[in-house]
Amino acid sequence: MSNALLSDMTEFHWMMDMLQTVDVGLVVLDRHFKVKLWNGFMESHSGLLPSQVREKCLFDLFPEIDQKWFTNKSRPVFELRNRAFIIWEQRPYLLRFSNYRPLTGTEDFMYQNITLSPLTSTTGQVDNICMMIYDVTDVAASKKLLESTQVTLSEWQERT
Numbered sequence: 001m002s003n004a005l006l007s008d009m010t011e012f013h014w015m016m017d018m019l020q021t022v023d024v025g026l027v028v029l030d031r032h033f034k035v036k037l038w039n040g041f042m043e044s045h046s047g048l049l050p051s052q053v054r055e056k057c058l059f060d061l062f063p064e065i066d067q068k069w070f071t072n073k074s075r076p077v078f079e080l081r082n083r084a085f086i087i088w089e090q091r092p093y094l095l096r097f098s099n100y101r102p103l104t105g106t107e108d109f110m111y112q113n114i115t116l117s118p119l120t121s122t123t124g125q126v127d128n129i130c131m132m133i134y135d136v137t138d139v140a141a142s143k144k145l146l147e148s149t150q151v152t153l154s155e156w157q158e159r160t
Helices: 003-021 040-046 065-078 138-157
Strands: 027-032 033-040 084-086 112-120 126-135
Touching: 027 040, 065 084, 065 112, 065 126
Parallel strands: none
Antiparallel strands: 027 033, 027 126, 084 112, 112 126
């Protein structure tokens, strides 16, 4: 085996390992919203193995997702090659995952920010999109606490 081929294989192995261990959910979906990739974050938080979700429709796996809304949100990603964003202030989560810090966390579920990115094929077409799910529960809980404290302070100031 040539050194260049061995180097390429090593680099590919590293990238696959990073995809599986990064603390971000990574899901690749085709135009029919069938799952093509499901990383370790997704496995850990959903309880579903990659072999259980591969080639299955996201809406069948998670019927609570508003299919029309998500399809409309994804359309510009496929057609215009633009990224799309879903932030927790608009929609607390897309996939209802439990808060995995039950002792230190104050929330019942994981708040999520999501980025939808086009994935261009070798032919230049966007046949797949990547959904990146970020756990922003700590940020959301802190903001909610700050807002609650501001309301309490405002009410206290009105009484005094």
